Amino acid sequence: MRLLVSAERMWTGTTEHLVEDGAVLVERGLITAVGPRAELAESAPDAHAYDFPGHTILPGLINAHVHLSLDAGAEPINTLLASEDDELLNGMAERAEQALDAGTTTVRDLGDRNGTAIRIRDAVARGELTGPRILAAGPPLTVHGGHCWFLGGEVERDENSLRRAVARRAELGADTVKVMASGGQITPNSPAMWQSQFSGDELRVIVDESRRHGLPVAAHAHGSDAITDAVAAGVTTVEHCTWLGPDGMDEREPVIRAMRDSGIRVCAGQSRNWHGLGAVVGEDLARRFHRRLSNLVEAGVGVIIGTDAGLRDSVFHDFAGALGLYEHLGFDNERILRMATSEAAEALGLGRLTGRVVPGLRADLVVVRGDPLARLSDLGEVALTIANGTPHHPRAAA
Ligand SMILES: [Zn+2]
Structure with a gap:
């Protein structure tokens, strides 16, 4: 018809x-x-x-950073830990449909448990489920007890283990490899956000093996050291890119130039709750934190938009709310729309598709x-x- x-x-x-x-x-x-x-x-x-x-x-619209296996409730990790895969898959199908409610027709899932997002992706592609196009990473690579270890992606740091872990994701049918290059916010007793989890050499092995399998690499990196190492290793996208050091923000101009020169994109990972940050960390720091995105764009680095949907209160049905941050930063509406559509498609290798x-x-x-x-x-x-x-x-x- x-x-x-x-x-x-x-x-x-x-x-x-x-x-x-x-x-x-x-x-x-x-x-x-x-x-x-x-x-x-x-x-x-x-x-x-x-x-x-x-x-x-x-x-x-394209939301370039989501986690379908997290429910965006008050305690997404505890909810995940309490769910068997079948129950989890039902919730993920519902959240995939919520993404469509918000006009999102493509999402990149940057970390699930047991390849569940890959199963949802395939069910949507077969027409058994209603949902957006999904690019899925499977369980993100992390160190023992590291950021998001509960998703099942803990890996030994010797070269063979790293290569095997990447190859397993390729066998699982992943569209991309996700590595937790630095610590994060949501995992108790794991490295601090600014601390590196993998060395530059280890990241290089991960990127090299991913390329052998034709897979892009998305590196979660809050820490400036981790961002520097991820860029030097040649990852495809840097997620968050918050420039954290032990003593506060530490933006690095040479790394920004290297990102621009090698075409490495940044995906911000900020939900509609972006305006609440000032109340938590202070307005000054929040302003600098958000400004990092305009600094990247002004320097010529491609920035695409993700919301980290699935984390607490980071809902799947309000992508538009997250885009308000870019308006607040002074981008004109057409630019913001391009970041959420054609530029995201290019960055994710989908430019000839959507x-x-x-x-x-x-x-x-x-x-x-x-x-x-x-x-x-x-x-x-x-x-x-x-x-x-x-x-x-x-x-x-x-
Ligand atoms: Zn994430």
Whole structure:
């Protein structure tokens, strides 16, 4: 069946970006035509039509850092530890659907337990579940007792063990390798956030083995030493990139330049709760902390957007709320939308598949009430999501 989706305006994500009274023709999961509504309607009179006056059509959004196996409740880790895999999978299917409710048509899952996100990915791809396209890492590599050890990715630090651990993820069908290069926030009795968990040489082995399997590497790194080592090792993305040292923030210009020169992207990993940070660490530090992202962009480093959905209160159904941070930092709306669509697709190796509204790409679309180019928060007013050609009506329609 052909679908004809039309709205008062359409932002395609390309250079000639805005189409008044725009329409998209969808056939067998692909975008087959894009243009003025009248033209497309004439060319496809039999298509099933969805028309949205007062709305905007955009490329489906890409949340580049989520954890489907965590439930975003008050105690996500305890909930995970208390759940068997079957129960966990039910919750993950529900959260995958919540991502669609928010107009998110692609998520990158950067750490699950037992490859559960890979199973959800495959079930969505087979059409057994309703959900976004999922890129999944499986259990993140970490040291014994290290950050997120409870996801099952603890590894010995000798070369053979590291290579075997990467190869196992490739066998499991992972789309990417995730390594906890530094400590993190949520794991009791593990290294501090600024402390490195792996040496530069160990990260190099992980990157080398991942390349042999054709897999990109996402490095969780809060610590400046870990960021420096991850960049030198040639990872694909640095997650968080918070520049922490033992005595506070420690931004390193030469490392930023190295990231720009080698095309390493940063994924921020900040949920809609970003404005609460000042109350916790003080407004000054919070400002510097958030400013690191504009500093990266100004230096020419690609920044993509993830929310770490699954962590406490970091919900799957409000991606738009997280984007407010970038507006607060002074980015214009079109730039923010590109970061959450075409630039994310490029960074994740999906640029020929999704991220723009152009013929030949998969039909990943979101229709929102209003005009997010004029008012970013309109992005939260999702009327319809189309993921890989399949329409999804948001359940908690605003
Ligand atoms: Zn994470």
